[in-house]
Amino acid sequence: MKSLIVIDLMGTAVFAAEGASTAATARLDVLGILVIGFVTALGGGIIRDLLLGYTPPSSIRDWRYGAVALITGTVVFLFHASTADMNYWLLTSLDAAGLSLFAVAGVEKAMEFKLHPLLAVMMGGITGVGGGTVRDLLLNRVPTVLRSDVYAAAALLGAAITILCLKLKMPPTLASVLGIVSCFVLRMVAVYNHWNLPGASS
Amino acid sequence: MKSLIVIDLMGTAVFAAEGASTAATARLDVLGILVIGFVTALGGGIIRDLLLGYTPPSSIRDWRYGAVALITGTVVFLFHASTADMNYWLLTSLDAAGLSLFAVAGVEKAMEFKLHPLLAVMMGGITGVGGGTVRDLLLNRVPTVLRSDVYAAAALLGAAITILCLKLKMPPTLASVLGIVSCFVLRMVAVYNHWNLPGASS
């Protein structure tokens, strides 16, 4: 599955760039930038693999993930001032693409371990948002996925649609594509319309 | 062990309700409420199972735990305003019951893995307070179990008494009951008398 690895590494690069950029804005030093880039990109998959008992996690077994994350972090460190002006919609699209891909990859991996579909969907969500959550913990913030707009919800939707399609005996590739597209579209529409999930009545 | 599962799921519901309620008060959205409810209820057991190498953790293997946690979180989301007025002593008792049960369940599981008693007691403590600790980390607070009154200490006492009874060749059920009762009583008496553990002299 050469093409899958390429897409997966692209997602890793996008998330690493986001994490490193956040760390640079928080005025961390170069090593802090690399570490935050690394955990943002690979933290979600690592948590999923630990929960599944698949150790060492994929991103520790295969050096290419770590290398992509660290090279991306280095680039952000060197050129942070110029990336700060990148187009908002380009960044949002790249992030939504990474989220979609990770969520669907996560649910597929969980299905291999014969998890109950409810829990497999949760694994998809963890893979999508886990890295950003660890980043926010390390930067001493309430994780944005817990407070904010339709983000984890999009990951869960993509994961759920992938499973639904697989249960309906669709070909796996089609199931993945439909899951990825659903997550991506929901996320972009939600950002565009400033959708938020409701809070509890008070 | 049908009855054990029922008690275990009741503990899960109590802790999920507490976590979800805290999240609602912190003004998180519905997904944040469900996530915090889930990790408060199941985080302690998940950490214990990861440390024991029992993966996927019980609460990921068996969909009923996740279902109970999510349904409870949904109920809290829908009726938060009315649960906010629940009786303080009822809540404290339910919480102490959950703590006692989880601590004793944790130490029993650790004994199955042939851990040294000292470490098995620690596993009991982790199972009891781990979920609340992860909740506080996600909500960006110093975990209350680290700062506050006799809480983790009660969990450790219950775990230690269970092990002591087992070493004295008492029947396992009696050992569990004595551990649960000790933890519950110490916790309730400590709350009633406003007991606190001492800090370091300064």
Place this chain on the structure above:
Amino acid sequence: MKSLIVIDLMGTAVFAAEGASTAATARLDVLGILVIGFVTALGGGIIRDLLLGYTPPSSIRDWRYGAVALITGTVVFLFHASTADMNYWLLTSLDAAGLSLFAVAGVEKAMEFKLHPLLAVMMGGITGVGGGTVRDLLLNRVPTVLRSDVYAAAALLGAAITILCLKLKMPPTLASVLGIVSCFVLRMVAVYNHWNLPGASS
């Protein structure tokens, strides 16, 4: 390897004392002091073992690590007022020694699991700084290793030199000693000269 265990337990005691002392200064109660001492000393190794899939982690398998951490924490609790005046350079040297030892022990363990050298070096770094990171998370601070001076960098250097020496077919003991000395010297020189890693340009 009797002598190795002795050195390892000394590192554990040093880190436990640091963690417990930080917790006492933060006015946590006695149990909080013990818990923070424990995770500071053993958290790095536990995270490494979880990632390697070596469960239960060494420090949970072998009761001596936990016992050393808890006894050290108790001593700090009882005599905190007097240790607060300990010589700054003595403390810094002890900490640098603990860091060096843990980093090299971590990379050696990772090599046993046939990890790629890049990732093995990372495991060395995680073993060295992981405990302090968990401590800072629990105390609700941005981990100092992410913001501050040459600390994780020294751990990574020591780990890298150990691997390099092993690849050059040097005897394992020599490789360890060279790694430990490099880490220790870089750390001490950096503190003495107030070296810091650069941040991103802004």
